[in-house]
Amino acid sequence: MSGKSDAERAEALSRRRARVLPFLAILFLLQQTTYFTGGGAGDRTVDHVHIAAWLVLSIVLLLALATGGGWIYPRAVRDLANDEATRAHRDDAFRVAFLVSMAGCVLLYLVSFYEPVTGRDALHLTMTSGIAAALLRFGFLERRALRDG
Amino acid sequence: MADRLANGLKERRNELGLTQAELAERVAVTRKTVNTIENGVFTPSATLAIKLAQALGLSVEQLFWIER
Numbered sequence: 001m002s003g004k005s006d007a008e009r010a011e012a013l014s015r016r017r018a019r020v021l022p023f024l025a026i027l028f029l030l031q032q033t034t035y036f037t038g039g040g041a042g043d044r045t046v047d048h049v050h051i052a053a054w055l056v057l058s059i060v061l062l063l064a065l066a067t068g069g070g071w072i073y074p075r076a077v078r079d080l081a082n083d084e085a086t087r088a089h090r091d092d093a094f095r096v097a098f099l100v101s102m103a104g105c106v107l108l109y110l111v112s113f114y115e116p117v118t119g120r121d122a123l124h125l126t127m128t129s130g131i132a133a134a135l136l137r138f139g140f141l142e143r144r145a146l147r148d149g
Numbered sequence: 150m151a152d153r154l155a156n157g158l159k160e161r162r163n164e165l166g167l168t169q170a171e172l173a174e175r176v177a178v179t180r181k182t183v184n185t186i187e188n189g190v191f192t193p194s195a196t197l198a199i200k201l202a203q204a205l206g207l208s209v210e211q212l213f214w215i216e217r
């Protein structure tokens with residue numbers, strides 16, 4: 001055992017999460033450049049693997065956002081790391097994500113008048129923008145909260 | 150202008166010689182949450198406000214007030 005109290009472990013989990021989530025958001029966004037520049041929307045086996053990898057990563061990130069992550073920690077530590085302020089930050093992150101996704105939908109709808117947009121591409125862009133926005137907003141709020149201690 | 154919920158959390162905590170982490174442990178939240186309340190960044194729920202007031206030996210009205 002580490003000998004640390006649940007509070008110390010929850011604090012460490014919060015700090016790690018605040019550091020890692022924005023970094024993951026940037027990696028997630030960078031991954032999309034290969035999808036759109038490398039023919040990721042194609043129908044070859046390699047394209048299917050690429051899309052499946054993106055989908056798996058999207059689901060993992062969504063679950064991490066929705067549950068607070070830290071699945072290897074005991075329940076008590078996770079509950080503490082997902083306390084009232086954290087839940088408020090998560091709610092705000094989801095609010096921002098919804099607005100960003102809706103803005104993306106409006107933009108895609110307008111683009112579709114001039115350029116055909118496939119359903120897969122539209123879903124890809126909407127999910128990516130929403131998830132990345134939520135990760136960045138949550139990370140920003142958590143980092144701000146951890147400052148000035 | 151919107152009303153703001155101000156508080157004397159930091160002053161009272163210092164009076165009692167408590168750290169943010171110690172106060173956080175008493176009310177079962179993280180130090181981060183205590184920090185955001187002290188800085189006025191986060192408005193706690195009524196439940197947490199009562200717990201904080203009890204932990205610091207004050208009434209909720211003594212610990213929190215509306216600033217106009």
